[in-house]
Amino acid sequence: MTSKPDLTPEEFRRYGYQVIDWIAGYLDNAGSYPVLPAMQPGDLAAQLPAAAPEESETMDSILNDFDKLIVPALTHWNHPRFHAYFANSSTGPGILAEALCAAVNVNGMLWKSAPAATELEQVTLGWLRQWLGLPRDWFGIIYDTASISSMHAIAAAREMADPEIRRRGSAAGLVLYTSQHAHSSIEKAAITLGIGQDNVRKIPVDDQFRLQVADLKSAVEADAAVGKKPFCVVPTVGTTSTSSIDPVAAVAEIAEAHGMWMHVDAAYGGSAAVVPEYQQIVFDGVHRAHSLVVNPHKWLFTPMDISVFYTREPEILRRAFSLSAEYLKTAEDTSAVNYMDYGIQLGRRFRALKLWFVMRYFGHLKIAQMLRNHIEWAQRLTTLIRAHPDFEVVAPTPFSLICFRHRGTDEQNRALLERINATGKSFLSHTVLNGRYVLRLAIGNIATTWHDLEQTWKTIQNESHDTIHFHPENT
Amino acid sequence: MTSKPDLTPEEFRRYGYQVIDWIAGYLDNAGSYPVLPAMQPGDLAAQLPAAAPEESETMDSILNDFDKLIVPALTHWNHPRFHAYFANSSTGPGILAEALCAAVNVNGMLWKSAPAATELEQVTLGWLRQWLGLPRDWFGIIYDTASISSMHAIAAAREMADPEIRRRGSAAGLVLYTSQHAHSSIEKAAITLGIGQDNVRKIPVDDQFRLQVADLKSAVEADAAVGKKPFCVVPTVGTTSTSSIDPVAAVAEIAEAHGMWMHVDAAYGGSAAVVPEYQQIVFDGVHRAHSLVVNPHKWLFTPMDISVFYTREPEILRRAFSLSAEYLKTAEDTSAVNYMDYGIQLGRRFRALKLWFVMRYFGHLKIAQMLRNHIEWAQRLTTLIRAHPDFEVVAPTPFSLICFRHRGTDEQNRALLERINATGKSFLSHTVLNGRYVLRLAIGNIATTWHDLEQTWKTIQNESHDTIHFHPENT
Numbered sequence: 001m002t003s004k005p006d007l008t009p010e011e012f013r014r015y016g017y018q019v020i021d022w023i024a025g026y027l028d029n030a031g032s033y034p035v036l037p038a039m040q041p042g043d044l045a046a047q048l049p050a051a052a053p054e055e056s057e058t059m060d061s062i063l064n065d066f067d068k069l070i071v072p073a074l075t076h077w078n079h080p081r082f083h084a085y086f087a088n089s090s091t092g093p094g095i096l097a098e099a100l101c102a103a104v105n106v107n108g109m110l111w112k113s114a115p116a117a118t119e120l121e122q123v124t125l126g127w128l129r130q131w132l133g134l135p136r137d138w139f140g141i142i143y144d145t146a147s148i149s150s151m152h153a154i155a156a157a158r159e160m161a162d163p164e165i166r167r168r169g170s171a172a173g174l175v176l177y178t179s180q181h182a183h184s185s186i187e188k189a190a191i192t193l194g195i196g197q198d199n200v201r202k203i204p205v206d207d208q209f210r211l212q213v214a215d216l217k218s219a220v221e222a223d224a225a226v227g228k229k230p231f232c233v234v235p236t237v238g239t240t241s242t243s244s245i246d247p248v249a250a251v252a253e254i255a256e257a258h259g260m261w262m263h264v265d266a267a268y269g270g271s272a273a274v275v276p277e278y279q280q281i282v283f284d285g286v287h288r289a290h291s292l293v294v295n296p297h298k299w300l301f302t303p304m305d306i307s308v309f310y311t312r313e314p315e316i317l318r319r320a321f322s323l324s325a326e327y328l329k330t331a332e333d334t335s336a337v338n339y340m341d342y343g344i345q346l347g348r349r350f351r352a353l354k355l356w357f358v359m360r361y362f363g364h365l366k367i368a369q370m371l372r373n374h375i376e377w378a379q380r381l382t383t384l385i386r387a388h389p390d391f392e393v394v395a396p397t398p399f400s401l402i403c404f405r406h407r408g409t410d411e412q413n414r415a416l417l418e419r420i421n422a423t424g425k426s427f428l429s430h431t432v433l434n435g436r437y438v439l440r441l442a443i444g445n446i447a448t449t450w451h452d453l454e455q456t457w458k459t460i461q462n463e464s465h466d467t468i469h470f471h472p473e474n475t
Numbered sequence: 476m477t478s479k480p481d482l483t484p485e486e487f488r489r490y491g492y493q494v495i496d497w498i499a500g501y502l503d504n505a506g507s508y509p510v511l512p513a514m515q516p517g518d519l520a521a522q523l524p525a526a527a528p529e530e531s532e533t534m535d536s537i538l539n540d541f542d543k544l545i546v547p548a549l550t551h552w553n554h555p556r557f558h559a560y561f562a563n564s565s566t567g568p569g570i571l572a573e574a575l576c577a578a579v580n581v582n583g584m585l586w587k588s589a590p591a592a593t594e595l596e597q598v599t600l601g602w603l604r605q606w607l608g609l610p611r612d613w614f615g616i617i618y619d620t621a622s623i624s625s626m627h628a629i630a631a632a633r634e635m636a637d638p639e640i641r642r643r644g645s646a647a648g649l650v651l652y653t654s655q656h657a658h659s660s661i662e663k664a665a666i667t668l669g670i671g672q673d674n675v676r677k678i679p680v681d682d683q684f685r686l687q688v689a690d691l692k693s694a695v696e697a698d699a700a701v702g703k704k705p706f707c708v709v710p711t712v713g714t715t716s717t718s719s720i721d722p723v724a725a726v727a728e729i730a731e732a733h734g735m736w737m738h739v740d741a742a743y744g745g746s747a748a749v750v751p752e753y754q755q756i757v758f759d760g761v762h763r764a765h766s767l768v769v770n771p772h773k774w775l776f777t778p779m780d781i782s783v784f785y786t787r788e789p790e791i792l793r794r795a796f797s798l799s800a801e802y803l804k805t806a807e808d809t810s811a812v813n814y815m816d817y818g819i820q821l822g823r824r825f826r827a828l829k830l831w832f833v834m835r836y837f838g839h840l841k842i843a844q845m846l847r848n849h850i851e852w853a854q855r856l857t858t859l860i861r862a863h864p865d866f867e868v869v870a871p872t873p874f875s876l877i878c879f880r881h882r883g884t885d886e887q888n889r890a891l892l893e894r895i896n897a898t899g900k901s902f903l904s905h906t907v908l909n910g911r912y913v914l915r916l917a918i919g920n921i922a923t924t925w926h927d928l929e930q931t932w933k934t935i936q937n938e939s940h941d942t943i944h945f946h947p948e949n950t
Binding site: 066089128148165192331336353 | 550649807836
């Protein structure tokens with residue numbers, strides 16, 4: 001109908017089908033790529049032109065370059081033996097929803113600017129709240145990442161502690177508490193918000209890497225005694241290094257006694273609460289939180305990016321950020337939620353759509369079963385590693401992340417990790433626990449099977465044999 | 476190859492083709508939908524189940540609901556007569572890139588976690604930098620929205636002013652300057668960063684809605700005289716209300732004299748700098764900035780969300796945010812850029828891919844011509860409106876946004892806007908200038924033609940006739 005200078009409908013269909021075919025093949029064969037590309041920094045950039053074209057190029061050449069240049073330079077997060085960081089998943093329904101989201105291209109800043117975006121966000125977050133067993137009256141909002149979700153939590157905490165800060169600036173005297181194993185985004189948020197790193201207390205952890213409540217209590221009391229204002233505490237359900245679970249209920253006691261905002265960082269571990277038999281274990285005490293973050297793009301089979309934030313104090317969150325410019329005022333300002341009032345970002349993609357597709361396509365039972373499998377496989381693999389004389393498991397495995405090491409030196413473990421990853425067959429990452437170099441093996445991809453884990457375990461043992469026994473000069 | 480519980484490759488193809496067909500039809504017929512849906516808050520939510528399904532649902536039912544329930548509840552940003560806010564564009568190449576981005580689903584936090592994501596971001600931002608005529612050595616990074624880009628700019632400014640704030644917190648004494656017409660995100664960033672609204676000076680504008688340099692100078696001097704620290708100034712190239720262009724070169728003089736960081740908010744207007752004959756006009760003085768934001772998702776035909784940030788002080792930006800956890804350390808930390816070091820968000824979608832597709836598919840000449848058309852049509856329509864005895868144009872039209880009003884009362888203009896939007900044929904928004912209610916008509920969608928603008932102008936005149944002449948009780 002239109003003569004716009006875009007792909008014609010026929011061209012869009014032709015290249016769209018090609019893209020769909022490519023994706024179908026890719027998702028089916030992700031395991032045939034090296035997980036990590038064998039390349040050095042700059043290798044891809046050197047193959048690309050230094051300037052953009054003046055004239056149009058064809059979709060054929062662009063798609064060809066994608067396949068020939070870009071894909072070989074990717075780390076394959078869809079690979080069933082991607083076990084680094086937290087393994088996540090792209091899924092068919094989520095990908096199709098993202099294509100539709102890009103097509104309708106709405107900005108859900110206001111109800112009026114895209115009513116379906118606002119209402120589907122309310123509905124899907126209501127659904128997820130039920131799956132997670134959270135209180136009915138909690139308000140939900142989607143942000144892009146957990147870093148941003150947690151920053152909003154801490155900003156709301158700041159607003160609760162001192163509503164004048166918004167106007168006056170300067171958060172002098174406010175102190176935030178979290179554990180030594182909290183995600184770096186908590187400290188980054190404190191830097192961003194003007195709290196300052198000096199006012200972040202990183203409470204020591206116990207031998208299972210959980211925040212020590214007695215230390216938290218004395219730190220809070222010591223600060224209060226010298227006139228500082230403890231304003232926020234952030235326990236984690238599923239820390240990044242080891243997936244440990246802080247004692248949320250005991251932390252809540254202290255938060256309540258001192259009038260602090262408690263934000264639970266469950267970006268990774270929160271997803272496990274959709275499995276009925278794990279809900280009480282992983283979310284014990286969470287109903288006492290002021291806010292919670294859980295990332296469906298981590299372990300709920302939804303493509304990047306989508307971070308879900310719940311709070312029982314939406315009015316405080318709104319007060320912390322609301323600023324309404326004349327050009328954004330609408331007749332529905334009092335009768336509908338305008339999500340832009342609850343955050344920093346004015347531009348808001350229609351992220352609820354992919355969560356709605358994923359929750360409906362799989363359903364609660366199937367999603368719970370996938371998570372249950374991941375957790376059970378992690379327990380089984382933990383048992384195998386523990387039984388091997390050369391290896392030790394160095395942290396509990398409450399979810400699907402295993403922390404282990406060869407009984408050799410740190411250097412041997414570092415070399416072992418490099419050799420494993422250089423095979424291209426599996427990709428693991430590392431951390432440091434109690435001063436020792438530790439390997440991390442995360443299970444979270446929808447394509448991963450128990451057979452993949454057996455393969456990875458075989459690769460680990462083979463490479464360990466080569467690294468450690470055949471190369472004594474490394475010891 | 477795998478037996479994962481996702482769509483099979485055959486199913487993905489079948490439903491993928493359906494989605495592609497739907498998008499092809501939608502983009503071709505976006506003009507056949509009412510731009511604004513005729514609905515009340517809650518209408519969509521009432522049609523959706525209160526709980527997510529326990530069992531799987533079929534893709535057929537999900538896609539059917541998308542078409543039957545979601546789409547009718549959308550505001551159609553792709554409609555060629557969407558003239559509200561800043562009109563933007565989804566395009567075929569951008570949509571296909573988004574599908575591929577969701578499929579590969581990489582997190583570009585580190586070079587190692589997705590080398591192609593990092594290197595393509597460097598390459599495409601180098602290309603765009605050339606199109607915009609920016610200095611060769613400026614560092615580019617992609618964030619999600621201009622709100623976040625500008626917040627990073629102001630955080631870097633804070634770091635430059637006082638590197639101790641990161642550690643100590645409290646930005647007491649720092650003062651930020653912008654105009655009364657700056658985007659609300661600047662003030663929101665000041666709130667977030669602990670600068671405080673009291674320390675944001677909103678400098679008055681001249682009769683063309685441009686920051687008045689004499690007022691800026693005296694405000695800065697007055698603050699400095701009482702011991703405050705002017706640390707940042709944010710001029711705008713294309714303000715949200717009227718698209719006015721602040722005198723960036725003159726602002727730079729003051730910024731340099733006082734050692735302030737100058738951040739240029741060109742989120743909307745910056746795109747016009749890719750048109751050679753407009754570059755000098757819209758970017759006069761911009762090379763003296765410390766940072767600049769321009770949003771390809773606004774006026775460069777790239778789907779939401781992508782905001783491009785350039786700075787000549789990447790080390791200061793990095794110092795403001797860098798925090799490296801052990802589990803994120805890699806062997807390439809010194810030889811490659813890890814973009815996570817330059818921002819708050821750890822999770823980073825592969826956003827460069829869609830910009831690369833769009834820049835290549837259209838090429839510089841065609842993109843420049845589309846923007847040139849939008850600007851020229853805006854001038855032509857401005858002339859028509861100005862010539863009409865009942866209407867007045869109330870601000871200059873430097874880009875493709877027209878601010879105008881009926882010569883009647885504010886109430887009449889408000890009623891006129893409601894009537895225009897209720898037709899479903901065109902969607903305009905409003906602002907308030909010098910205390911008067913003003914209509915905003917933005918041109919930026921790739922599907923818009925001069926014929927659409929004639930239609931919109933006809934609708935405006937028809938509705939104005941009905942509103943104002945036939946309903947004297949409204950006057």
